Structure formats: structure tokens, C-alpha cells
Amino acid sequence: xxxxxxxxxxxxxxxxxxxxxxxxxxxxxxxxxxxxxxxxxxxxxxxxxxxxxxxxxxxxxxxxxxxxxxxxxxxxxxxxxxxxxxxxxxxxxxxxxxxxxxxxxxxxxxxxxxxxxxxxxxxxxxxxxxxxxxxxxxxxxxxxxxxxxxxxxxxxxxxxxxxxxxxxxxxxxxxxxxxxxxxxxxxxxxxxxxxxxxxxxxxxxxxxxxxxxxxxxxxxxxxxxxxxxxxxxxxxxxxxxxxxxxxxxxxxxxxxxxxxxxxxxxxxxxxxxxxxxxxxxxxxxxxxxxxxxxxxxxxxxxxxx
Ligand code: PPE
Numbered sequence: 001x002x003x004x005x006x007x008x009x010x011x012x013x014x015x016x017x018x019x020x021x022x023x024x025x026x027x028x029x030x031x032x033x034x035x036x037x038x039x040x041x042x043x044x045x046x047x048x049x050x051x052x053x054x055x056x057x058x059x060x061x062x063x064x065x066x067x068x069x070x071x072x073x074x075x076x077x078x079x080x081x082x083x084x085x086x087x088x089x090x091x092x093x094x095x096x097x098x099x100x101x102x103x104x105x106x107x108x109x110x111x112x113x114x115x116x117x118x119x120x121x122x123x124x125x126x127x128x129x130x131x132x133x134x135x136x137x138x139x140x141x142x143x144x145x146x147x148x149x150x151x152x153x154x155x156x157x158x159x160x161x162x163x164x165x166x167x168x169x170x171x172x173x174x175x176x177x178x179x180x181x182x183x184x185x186x187x188x189x190x191x192x193x194x195x196x197x198x199x200x201x202x203x204x205x206x207x208x209x210x211x212x213x214x215x216x217x218x219x220x221x222x223x224x225x226x227x228x229x230x231x232x233x234x235x236x237x238x239x240x241x242x243x244x245x246x247x248x249x250x251x252x253x254x255x256x257x258x259x260x261x262x263x264x265x266x267x268x269x270x271x272x273x274x275x276x277x278x279x280x281x282x283x284x285x286x287x288x289x290x291x292x293x294x295x296x297x298x299x300x301x302x303x304x305x
Contacts (some may be wrong), residue, residue: 004020006020006126008090008124009242010087010121011083011087011119011121011123011140012097012121012149013119020121024103025106026110026179027106028106028206029107029108030103031103031115032109033111033147034088034166035103035104035161035163036061036063036067036103036162036281037066037069037071037101037102037160038062038101039061039062039065039098039100039159040098040099040160040257040258041053041058041099042095042096042098042127042257043088043093043096043120044095044291045292048293048304049093049304049305051229051302051303051304051305052098052302052303053257053302054224055084055303056077056303057223058220061104061160061218061220062080062100062102062160063077064158065159068158068159068161068262069166071102071104073120074120078145080122081303082123084095084100084123084124085121085122087305089305091124091125091126093124096125096126096127097124097257098122098123098124099123099124100177101120102120102121103118103162103236104119105117105118106237109275121130129260129261130197130256130262131254132181132195135181135263136260136284137263138265139180139253139262139263139264139265139277140180140263140264141180141182142180142252142264142266143178143180143182144184144185144233144243145171145175145187147167147170147171147188148185148243149185149187149188149193150215151188151215152215155218155270156215157215158218160217164292166284171185171196172197175196181195182198182265183195184200184246188215189209190243191240192211192240192245192246193211193215194211194212194216194217196234197256197259198259199254199255200219200242200254201252201253201254202246202248202249202251203279204240205237205250206234206279207235208234208237209236209241210226210237210240211238211241212238214237219255221257223259224231224255224287224290227282227288230289232255232283234279247267247268249272250273251266251273251277251279252272252280253280260279260284260288261288263284265283291298
């Protein structure tokens with residue numbers, strides 16, 4: 001499928017333009033040096049219509065990603081929130097994945113180029129289950145990656161910067177070539193970090209564990225799941241996790257806007273899940289009912305389209 005050939009409307013530098021006209025030049029600075037920042041946001045259709053999940057949190061992270069790479073976004077959080085709602089409306093989508101993206105233009109070449117224009121685009125399309133619909137019930141097979149996740153002083157994982165994803169991409173494709181569905185990356189010391197595009201959780205003896213945020217993204221779904229666990233009375237511990245911690249877990253799962261809550265069926269061939277991932281499935285069900293507006297206590301996370 002060629003995404004450039006879809007139909008619809010993309011917001012590009014302050015205007016809604018026809019999908020196929022949202023183009024850039026080959027000498028776009030960010031294309032060469034990986035300095036773009038982006039977000040991944042989802043809107044869901046529920047009983048009260050379509051709403052974007054945790055919109056303001058995503059837009060704030062977009063701004064923080066830009067701040068980390070010293071890119072000055074020409075639009076404030078409120079404006080970008082409004083545009084995301086509008087772009088879903090204009091494209092008449094019920095369920096939508098939204099991709100805000102900011103990048104330096106073609107007004108300079110070389111790392112030393114200064115005063116580059118900052119361009120912002122927001123596109124949206126329908127995106128099904130990221131790892132495959134059946135994986136939401138059956139779980140994914142995971143391989144620990146031979147690629148090390150970013151050292152804390154090499155690339156900044158708190159930022160959703162395009163260049164960070166070279167590492168993710170190599171890890172994912174290695175895992176796929178090994179017959180797995182997703183990679184699990186370790187940090188420079190060998191501790192567990194995250195998947196190529198998801199945060200990692202494991203359950204052991206009724207306690208939920210997730211790696212500390214040294215070499216992984218501060219995921220919004222991760223925070224959501226931690227809140228759910230707290231509200232359900234499941235203890236949550238953030239700490240360094242080792243490969244053998246993971247091998248001996250009762251359950252494990254990935255979280256992400258795209259991946260939602262995806263159970264892990266095995267890690268390096270070791271089976272995960274006692275019975276049918278009881279805690280994972282409970283959190284997954286709460287996640288899907290929340291994003292669809294069925295949980296009154298979490299309504300404040302939804303922005304109606
Ligand atoms: N870690 C990484 C590296 C990551 O890219 C994501 C999101 C997460 C964790 C989860 O973060 P959050 O969405 O806030 O819960 N990955 C996005 C991009 C996936 C893609 O292939 O593109 C996403 O889920 O939208």
C-alpha cells in the first residue's frame with residue numbers, strides 16, 4: 001500500500017491540504033539527519049461517538065520531544081489539540097490513528113545548517129491492531145534483541161525522535177527474521193527496556209513490574225496501565241529487570257498507542273501466561289472499555305471529536 005496515494009485531508013503548516021499534495025523535497029533536512037519529532041495518538045468510536053484518548057498528554061510529549069532536540073514548534077499545545085480533533089472530523093473517521101510530525105525543511109544542508117524552518121504536519125488514517133488482530137488474544141512471540149537500546153547519554157528516549165527508530169527498526173527486523181513477532185531490547189548494562197515500539201510489563205506473584213524509565217519511552221499507555229493497576233489494587237513496581245526475571249514471569253505484555261495492550265506468549269522460547277494471562281486480560285479489557293468511553297471514572301482522558 002502506498003500511503004501517499006490515500007484519499008483525505010492532511011493538516012500541513014497551518015492548512016488542510018488534499019492528501020496527495022502533502023509533499024516535501026528530497027533535500028528535506030530531517031530526512032537526512034533523523035531530527036524529526038512525532039507522536040502516535042488514537043481516537044476510538046464508542047457509545048458517545050468518537051473521542052481522542054489522552055490527547056493533551058500526547059501533545060505535551062510532542063512539545064517536550066521538540067524541546068529535547070531544540071526544535072521550536074511554531075504551534076502551541078492548544079492549537080495542536082484542536083487540529084488533531086479537526087483532522088479526524090474532516091476525514092470522517094470513527095476509529096483513527098493520528099500522526100503529528102515536525103521536521104526541518106529544505107532550507108539548508110549539512111549538520112551545521114542554522115535557522116531552518118520547522119514544518120508541522122498532522123495526518124490520520126484507520127489502523128487496525130498493530131501486531132495483528134489475533135495477537136490481542138493469542139499473544140506475541142518475543143526475542144531478546146542483539147541490538148542494545150540507546151545509552152542514556154547517546155540518544156534521548158524520553159523524546160519521540162525519528163532517529164531513535166533506526167535502533168527499533170533493526171531490532172524488530174532481526175526479531176522477525178528469527179521467526180518472532182517483536183523484539184525486547186536490553187540497555188547498555190543488560191537490563192530490560194522495551195519493545196521496538198512498545199513498553200514492557202511483566203506479572204509475577206500478583207505484582208506488576210515495568211522497567212524504570214532510563215532507556216525507554218515514557219509511554220502514555222504505560223502510565224494508563226499503571227493507573228489501572230493501582231485502581232484495581234494490583235501492586236506496581238518500577239525497577240531494573242533482568243532477562244531471567246522475565247523468563248520466570250507468570251505473564252508479560254506490551255503497551256503502546258499502536259500496540260494497545262498485547263499479551264506476550266513467549267520470550268526466547270519460554271512460554272508466558274498462566275492459564276490465559278488473567279491480570280493482563282483484565283487490564284486489557286479495562287483499557288479497551290476506557291478508550292471507548294465505557295468507564296465513567298476515566299472520562300477525563302477522552303476528548304470528544
Ligand atoms: N516505546 C516506544 C519506542 C514507542 O515507539 C512507543 C509508541 C511506546 C514505547 C509506547 O508509547 P505510548 O504510545 O505513549 O504508550 N510507539 C508508537 C509508534 C509505532 C510505530 O510503528 O510507528 C505508537 O504506538 O504510536
